[in-house]
Amino acid sequence: MKRICIQCQTEMINDCKINVEYDLSGITIKQKRKGLFKSASARTKASVCPNCGFVALYIEEYEKFNK
Template identity: 60%
Template sequence: MKRVCNQCHTEMIEDCNVSVEGGFYGLKISRKGKGIFKSVSAKPKAAVCPNCGYVAFYIDEYKEFKF
């Protein structure tokens, strides 16, 4: 799926890493569900617009968050 910039409608560069500068940890998206084993988490990636610099975060495992 191609990602298109919301600002200028240019095709974005995907699969960029996201990290916190100065830390040995990163960002994690998580959702706690019902039950013991129903939680799900994913590491976000970024897409960058080469035209205007807009950045969008996304996860590849988005379907796992439906429960």
């Protein structure tokens, strides 16, 4: 999916990895639901604007969170 920077309207570079210092697992988004084994989770990715440096976080498995 093509992402456009909300700051300067330049096409962003997708699929960048995110690592938190001293933690190699990065950032994960989780949603708890009712019931056993009903939670949803996804790894976070980033898009970076090569023009102004704006960073946007996103997940590719967003359909899991719609249930």
